Amino acid sequence: MTAPPDVADRTADSRIARIRVAAQRFGGSLAAMVMPNIGAFIAWGLLTALFAPNGWLPDPTLAALVKPAITYLLPVLIGASGGRLVHGHRGAVVGAVATIGLAVGTAVPVFFGAMIVGPLAAYLLRAFDRTLGSRVRPGFRMLVDNYSSGVLGGAMAVAGMVVVGPAVQAVTVWLGNGVQLLLDHHVLPLASAVIEPAKVLFLNNAVNHGVLGPIGAAQAAAHGKAIEFLMETNPGPGLGVLLACLVFGPRSMRPTVPGAIVIHFFGGIHEIYFPYVLARPRLLLAAIAGGAVGILTLVITDAGTIATPSPGSIIAVLAVTPKGGYLGVLAGVTVAAATSFAVGSALLGFGRAERNTDDTDLRECRRADD
């Protein structure tokens, strides 16, 4: 420790900033493979909710759509989006082909696998295009372009089916078992201690679409619903935090809160409450408490949704709630909101604490990025 304390502090600060940016970038690319395809996830969720044996309009013929959609369509879309991020439309094509091999070779939805082989296939094609492919004479360009992606895609599909598939299946099952283990030992609510802080650091999409969604999809394919879909998307904890700010927050903050509540709870844009937590970091404890009690309620009532509610609006949550599952889901949201409101109000000293500090620290604006 030869560095003066302030220099040491700054290095530590910048290291934290670096880690955070790395996490945001990695998580951002995971989410970027899923989020453009949310429409397909919703279509699949609606088909399941309507036509599955326990759905609203059970129909064995139409229910035949459900399994191929989650086994093939959704992973292929993720693989294609992953390929596109690396190498445009050509990357998307080989990413899709590589993913179909993976999907055929395994019995579980291969979302995580698609996030790996899609970009990997595109990366290999990009490497080819930039080296050998660029030396081809223009007249042969189309021939080489088509056959390079065809051969590489086919090879990746075989590799995916034979090599990557079994590995991905093992990991997916293992992750699902991990969640089940947490459930069995009644410690799943502890996940909120990770989820809520990650959210306010703008890792919400990464956590939800990159991690919980794929685990949940495997669960939903097997059991018809999954609690994982609600762990990050539950709008309850954020609602409670915002309500606490509305009633007991600094006066400078209050005028914008009602609009934020509507956008958060009904519009599903959770980002809108993160700055209020970042401005009063102790409110994080309120969000964690709300999230944990919400998950506990969902566990007790055996609640879950059919697909990821996206965005995390109460409307989207109810739209993917299975028939007969409303009570548990609504209880999970309501109890979470009540808990985070109560804890948040206490942490804000029921309005007493802010009298001394009103306005100053909202204006002073801490530099969150350095």
Place this chain on the structure above:
Amino acid sequence: MTPTCGSADVRTIDGAKVRKVVVACDAGMGSSVLVASQLSETLARYAVSVQHASINEIPDDADVVVCQEALVVRTRRAVPDRVVLGFRLFLGDPAFARLARAIRDGVLLAG
């Protein structure tokens, strides 16, 4: 407000030359749309267009990129040669009014 600490290579642009503002967020689907629609209302009268985008896909012709403070470092890395302005609150942040004023008065924007 403009976070400059630690970034020696701060970019600048004359507010009067700003033609396109891009609001960036992680996915480019939710919060950036919200902010972009608010900003485009105020900036339309200065003939400035406002778009929203994912941080990974910020268009090349953006003059100024706006994003939440917590995403500023990541955004700077994505577009190192652009002015990146951070805001704190999604609704009613003073940074939005400051941006509009700078564009109106032709003040130098740095970030």
